[in-house]
Amino acid sequence: MDDIHIDEFYQDCLKILTQLYNTFPRLTTIYVDDLITNAGTDEFGIPNRRHKACFDAMLWLASEGYIRYQDNIRHDALDQVVLTEKSFLRLSLPTLNIDDQSDLPPSVARKQATMAWHCRQALKNKGSEAIAQAALQFFTSR
Numbered sequence: 270m271d272d273i274h275i276d277e278f279y280q281d282c283l284k285i286l287t288q289l290y291n292t293f294p295r296l297t298t299i300y301v302d303d304l305i306t307n308a309g310t311d312e313f314g315i316p317n318r319r320h321k322a323c324f325d326a327m328l329w330l331a332s333e334g335y336i337r338y339q340d341n342i343r344h345d346a347l348d349q350v351v352l353t354e355k356s357f358l359r360l361s362l363p364t365l366n367i368d369d370q371s372d373l374p375p376s377v378a379r380k381q382a383t384m385a386w387h388c389r390q391a392l393k394n395k396g397s398e399a400i401a402q403a404a405l406q407f408f409t410s411r
Contacts, residue, residue: 274322276397279404281305281326283388286407289336289352290360290385296339299327300346316344359410360385384410 284304289297301316301323311317316324324344330336331347335356339349352360363382373381380386384407391403 276401277319277322278326279401280392280397281323282330283392283400283404283407285327285330286335286352286356286360287385287388287392289350290357293352293357296349296351298342298346298348299350300342301327302345320344359407360388362410364406364410 281304285299288299288304301320305319305323321344327336327338327347327350328341331338334353336347337351337353338347341347361383363379364384364387384403388403388407391399
């Protein structure tokens with residue numbers, strides 16, 4: 270049985286974390302509609318399964334100490350969100366599998382060795398296996 274909901278969870282988490290890394294240390298608002306397509310609601314205004322799962326991924330990241338937020342905007346967004354120190358450091362520090370990039374300037378090589386870069390590349394390539402590996406590496410790093 271395919272665990273597509275887990276693949277979606279990994280993708281949602283990486284999108285949330287990289288978006289917050291890109292705006293760090295500013296407080297920002299994260300909308301479900303900016304993270305996923307086909308979010309929306311049904312004819313009664315109730316969020317669909319995918320929308321709810323993405324919103325719940327945001328809440329899970331907060332409850333596990335990866336992000337902080339001040340308030341939620343219905344089931345559509347979290348307001349005044351920022352990475353915690355734990356997440357910022359995990360995204361900023363070099364990953365374990367740093368390639369020898371001696372032909373690159375040191376500042377570029379340093380940025381490309383971070384978990385944030387690794388997560389962005391996984392999302393850019395849109396391969397579920399690359400996204401899963403990046404998410405697992407983020408969650409299991411200490």
